[in-house]
Amino acid sequence: MALKDAYLLPAAADMHVHLRNAPGPIAELVTPTIRKAGIDTVFVMPNLAPRPVVTVDEALEYKKALQAYDPEVNYLMSLYLHESITPDEIRKAKKAGIAGVKAYPRGATTNSQWGVLSFDPFHAVLSAMEAEGLVLNLHGEMPSSPTDNVTVMNAESKFLPTLTSLHAKYPHLKIVLEHCTTADAVSAVRACGPNVVATITAHHLSLLVDDWSANVHHYCKPSAKSPEDRRALLQALVTSEGKFFLGTDSAPHDISSKKGKGNTAAGVFTQPYALGYVLTALEEGIARGDIKEEQVTEEVLAGFLSEFGRKFYELGPAEKKILVKRDGAVVEESLKTEKVEIVPFRSGEKTWSVEWQ
Numbered sequence: 421m422a423l424k425d426a427y428l429l430p431a432a433a434d435m436h437v438h439l440r441n442a443p444g445p446i447a448e449l450v451t452p453t454i455r456k457a458g459i460d461t462v463f464v465m466p467n468l469a470p471r472p473v474v475t476v477d478e479a480l481e482y483k484k485a486l487q488a489y490d491p492e493v494n495y496l497m498s499l500y501l502h503e504s505i506t507p508d509e510i511r512k513a514k515k516a517g518i519a520g521v522k523a524y525p526r527g528a529t530t531n532s533q534w535g536v537l538s539f540d541p542f543h544a545v546l547s548a549m550e551a552e553g554l555v556l557n558l559h560g561e562m563p564s565s566p567t568d569n570v571t572v573m574n575a576e577s578k579f580l581p582t583l584t585s586l587h588a589k590y591p592h593l594k595i596v597l598e599h600c601t602t603a604d605a606v607s608a609v610r611a612c613g614p615n616v617v618a619t620i621t622a623h624h625l626s627l628l629v630d631d632w633s634a635n636v637h638h639y640c641k642p643s644a645k646s647p648e649d650r651r652a653l654l655q656a657l658v659t660s661e662g663k664f665f666l667g668t669d670s671a672p673h674d675i676s677s678k679k680g681k682g683n684t685a686a687g688v689f690t691q692p693y694a695l696g697y698v699l700t701a702l703e704e705g706i707a708r709g710d711i712k713e714e715q716v717t718e719e720v721l722a723g724f725l726s727e728f729g730r731k732f733y734e735l736g737p738a739e740k741k742i743l744v745k746r747d748g749a750v751v752e753e754s755l756k757t758e759k760v761e762i763v764p765f766r767s768g769e770k771t772w773s774v775e776w777q
């Protein structure tokens with residue numbers, strides 16, 4: 421066994437979660453699982469349907485609905501970058517404590533049909549964000565296009581020139597490249613200044629293209645890719661120094677959306693066991709030789725799982741501790757109510773348990 425049997429860590433911060441519409445049956449089911457994972461702070465995505473979160477008032481109303489499910493979680497709210505957003509709304513967002521604005525390339529992922537075709541029309545909004553210190557959160561993929569030779573396998577790499585140009589044009593704008601999946605993305609983020617960082621999910625530390633091509637519950641956007649890309653993510657985690665931190669992109673879908681008629685919904689549900697998935701991925705990475713045992717320290721884990729994300733979003737340190745223990749839990753086969761059923765990542769497997777201290 422390459423890792424210790426237990427780690428005492430600061431409460432985790434998950435800087436990319438999907439909780440779905442609230443009030444709503446999925447949010448009611450999954451929101452209470454946040455703290456189960458040892459997480460007390462989450463950055464909540466705004467891509468709701470049939471209408472995304474595009475105003476401060478909508479974001480605050482959404483936050484209030486989530487607090488009704490679990491008031492002990494610190495919900496960092498976001499807006500959806502949309503043509504209706506103005507610089508005045510950005511200034512209002514900053515005053516109201518909104519944490520970021522999420523940009524979705526139109527057609528790239530779930531509920532992105534209202535997304536961005538070009539960043540040029542948003543110059544005034546991005547300048548206001550830069551001035552106010554509001555974070556730009558990027559879904560870093562180009563939409564698939566046979567004409568432009570873009571598929572799920574190269575969509576992220578094709579997007580990276582956009583990241584570079586945004587950073588050059590708005591050098592003081594804080595940018596997060598969300599859920600990066602490639603060695604190219606890791607290199608691009610490292611090449612940018614200190615205002616550009618990236619999140620890494622729990623499942624991308626484990627999965628490859630072969631996994632999601634055979635299992636709908638492993639399919640997400642951006643999709644998992646090659647062994648070389650997975651190795652780059654693991655190495656980014658253990659050498660992060662603040663450039664990379666946890667954002668699970670936990671994305672719950674009812675089982676009918678994953679296995680029903682038509683295309684399967686993109687999203688891997690990891691919320692209740694997120695930290696265990698990360699530790700398992702690290703141990704598997706050590707066994708393969710992707711990373712070294714001595715690189716996985718409590719300091720590294722505390723940084724990636726908690727401290728780096730909080731610092732970037734200008735939050736204080738975690739006030740509570742968690743104890744994470746090997747093989748102390750088993751991933752449920754599914755979470756369900758009379759209305760929905762959601763299958764978690766690695767269902768039925770042993771995982772690490774979490775105890776609040």
